[in-house]
Amino acid sequence: MSSVTSAPVSTPPPTTARHVRTPTSRLRFGARERHDYLVFLALAAPNILLIVAFSYRPLLSNIYYSTLNWTLGAATAVPVGFDNYVRFFTSPDTAEIARVTAVFTVATVGGSMLLGLLIALVLNRKVRGAGFARAAVFSPFVLSGVGVGLIWVFMFDPTIGVIAAVLRTMDLPSPQWFNDPSLSLVMVIVVYVWKNMGYAAVICLAGLQAVPRDLLEAAAIDGAGRLRTFRSIILPMLSPTTFFLLITSVLNSLQAFDIIRIMTPLGRGTTTLIYDAYLQAFGGYNRAGYSATVSTVLFGLLVLFTAIQMLVLERRVHYR
């Protein structure tokens, strides 16, 4: 008996004793673990299931739909393999859609980033009212694209719009914004830049404020002028911010929908990839299979841009 009772006394110090699992303690640990797993599932499962059902499943469904010749609302669909893709990549409409998407993306991203940087440089001067101006310039970014689109439809009206009125004071005729497809594209680009430049400005401003003060002071001591400081110090220091902004802006503009839908419902001259995916299925054509093909291509593009972002960011991290 005594030998049995002395056994625990001779066991090693408490720290290692924790690792010696008697059957009961393992059971208790297992129970706690199981309890934690259940808690995790109870808390996280609803969100995860929703994400699986409404974000992951559609990606697979789209790929399946894209192999069908299927009219929206029809009970049956004919499997056609890659026909939709062949049609998409050989159609002359696609060349036009690619051109419009490219022009829209480059112009809106370039325009909002350039204006955003200029505004950020001014905001960074800490003048009176800079805080208010920052919020004011950002505000269009949070407003409904539908409401914003309606305002600008009114302002661009060639007869009674305020832009036509301003042009009239200079004896200029108003361009036919809504009838000329290439001018329609210019118009939606202007509105999109107006709505998004504040976002770019706020992000550029954050980047500017992260430039170390001593670096700027050192440049000033060395006699660098304003332009020189901007080109040799501020711009390079801003490059990670600019890159983040570039990628998010490209992703955002590839998803632009509301303004295009409201200002140019028929999409003449303004049919981007995303708008084509909508028009094909819900714009009266009811071509569900073809729309799914366009969506799948669009998703491929988004993956590509995100992959580029990750690769470049990774390299930057290693570089540091």
Added chain:
Amino acid sequence: MTMSATGPEQDTRTHPLAPRNLVAAAVGSFIPLVLAVAVVALPLVWMLLSSFKTPGEVLTRDLSVLPHSLAPDNYLQAAREVPFVRLFVNSAIVTVIGAGIKVLLAIFTAYALVFVRFPAKKLIFAAILVTLMVPPQVSLLPNYMLVSGLGGADTYWGIILPGLGTGFGTFLLRQHFMTLPISILEAAEIDGAGHWRRLTRIVIPISGPSIVTVALVSIVFEWNDYLWPLVIVTDPSMMTLPVGLTLLANTESDALAYGVMMAGSVAVIVPVLIVFASLQRYVIAGLTQGAVKD
């Protein structure tokens, strides 16, 4: 190049109100700032003013800036053409319920990911993050087939459900929860507090600003959401405000309707503008998360 050159320069620097500095500040900072704010504000002001103008005042080549009266004729006219009040109520219902559930889901998921033991949590988090990259537009057709197949067309739940899963809110709150002092939670655990108690009595109360940020961003998104409700709702009495405004623009495409359209724009834009004006710090912080790392 010596004392005489640095003298006056120091002089202007030490006197911020010296004429040279005033001119420089005006040209370099103040004027561009006013210009930028004007470019942003003028269309909104124009919307507000025009929403009170009669068709006669709108439909003219001699534009006057101010409306003759502040009678809400256009708002009443808009209410006659589409169920305006109903649209507003629909938008409010969808926004409050949608954003409310979204915030709860984000809090629960983020807490589980940070504080509850589970295998492969990093992988799960990564899988949730990927959804930030999947725009709702890409999922449009499959979600339409699923939800309309379940009878969700022209219902509140049909509008709300597909957007509930939240990658953004989970991401934002997880980042915040990871900065909380773990010692408080461990102390609570030793005192016998379970997960639910730790979540509701400790984590939520000390995470106010982050939760407000997620809530505001969700509210703005739900209120402005357009494409999904446009597709899933066809009954005007179930439409949200942005969808209903499309109806207004489609039915009254002639120039006479501009005043009414501006009244509609005011209804969809001004509530968000008020929320933004009062809590802009949170909204901007939430929407620009992740921009500047380090």
